[in-house]
Amino acid sequence: MYALIYFMFTPALQGCRDHTAGHHCHICAPGYYGNITGSISDCSLCACPRGNSKSFSPTCVLEGINGFRCDACLPGYEGRHCEQCSLGYFGNPMEPDGSCHLCDCNLAGSLNNDCDRISGQCSCKPGVTGRLCDTCEVRHILLEQQCISCDDDCTGPLLDDLDVLHRVISTLNFTGIVAVPHGFMSNMENMTTYLKESVHTSSVTTQTMDKTSEQLSEVFKDTDRLQLRMTQVVEHGYNVQNSTVGSLNKSKELMGFIETMQTTVKVLIEVAKSLNETIGSDIQLSDRALREYQEDVSSKLESMSINGFNDHYQNATKNLK
Numbered sequence: 001m002y003a004l005i006y007f008m009f010t011p012a013l014q015g016c017r018d019h020t021a022g023h024h025c026h027i028c029a030p031g032y033y034g035n036i037t038g039s040i041s042d043c044s045l046c047a048c049p050r051g052n053s054k055s056f057s058p059t060c061v062l063e064g065i066n067g068f069r070c071d072a073c074l075p076g077y078e079g080r081h082c083e084q085c086s087l088g089y090f091g092n093p094m095e096p097d098g099s100c101h102l103c104d105c106n107l108a109g110s111l112n113n114d115c116d117r118i119s120g121q122c123s124c125k126p127g128v129t130g131r132l133c134d135t136c137e138v139r140h141i142l143l144e145q146q147c148i149s150c151d152d153d154c155t156g157p158l159l160d161d162l163d164v165l166h167r168v169i170s171t172l173n174f175t176g177i178v179a180v181p182h183g184f185m186s187n188m189e190n191m192t193t194y195l196k197e198s199v200h201t202s203s204v205t206t207q208t209m210d211k212t213s214e215q216l217s218e219v220f221k222d223t224d225r226l227q228l229r230m231t232q233v234v235e236h237g238y239n240v241q242n243s244t245v246g247s248l249n250k251s252k253e254l255m256g257f258i259e260t261m262q263t264t265v266k267v268l269i270e271v272a273k274s275l276n277e278t279i280g281s282d283i284q285l286s287d288r289a290l291r292e293y294q295e296d297v298s299s300k301l302e303s304m305s306i307n308g309f310n311d312h313y314q315n316a317t318k319n320l321k
Contacts, residue, residue, distance in 0.1 A: 057073050057082050087117075106132045
């Protein structure tokens with residue numbers, strides 16, 4: 001019974017109307033402002049900012065008699081009614097459906113990350129353009145994170161001539177001219193545009209190509225020295241191979257000679273044995289015959305020693321050195 005009476009006479013439990021809140025519906029609900037007098041229009045919507053269907057602050061507070069101030073602007077918004085963008089943001093929240101966005105400036109091409117709060121234009125470095133400072137200006141090209149001018153003493157006059165030629169071609173009136181000349185001039189214009197772009201590219205890459213050429217020259221010198229060294233190694237290898245083959249041939253020749261000498265020695269041994277047997281069998285030879293036979297054997301051995309062993313010994317010693 002008491003619980004029912006409490007429910008009937010407690011405004012918070014009965015529910016508040018007309019954008020009011022609190023235990024006694026005595027304040028405006030979040031997102032609204034005003035003085036509670038009992039009227040249905042006491043609480044008004046927080047317009048943060050006015051004129052925009054979106055609200056960039058969930059709450060506001062009463063300020064003055066009929067005024068208000070937005071007290072919780074979202075990141076990127078500021079002002080009494082969150083009507084302007086903060087530093088680093090751009091846009092116009094005062095426009096219908098307007099909002100604020102990050103500047104997002106290109107760090108390499110901009111002076112800082114701040115931009116115009118309305119247009120969003122970033123502060124660009126010299127030679128750089130674009131809202132985000134992410135594009136090189138005409139006659140500039142990006143090189144090592146910088147926009148370098150192509151307008152030097154060499155490339156500049158050529159680009160000027162190409163611009164003049166392009167303007168002349170653009171002002172020509174081809175009305176009533178047959179298709180062939182018009183096609184020729186159109187091709188000429190395309191070639192001019194292509195040549196202009198090529199000159200831009202070539203003028204910018206000259207510094208890079210010079211550096212690359214120097215590096216390639218050093219590499220070429222290194223490979224040239226390596227080739228010379230390899231030639232010397234190969235030539236030495238050929239010499240070693242030829243010397244080895246010569247030594248092998250001489251060794252084979254010496255082996256052949258030794259085998260021949262061994263055969264000859266064997267024959268002489270057999271002859272000596274036969275001589276001993278003959279002497280032992282009481283076959284009487286004259287002293288003169290024995291002396292002649294002995295002298296003949298000594299002469300043969302001496303000749304073999306002089307003509308064979310000495311020459312082959314010297315050749316073998318020379319080849320083995």
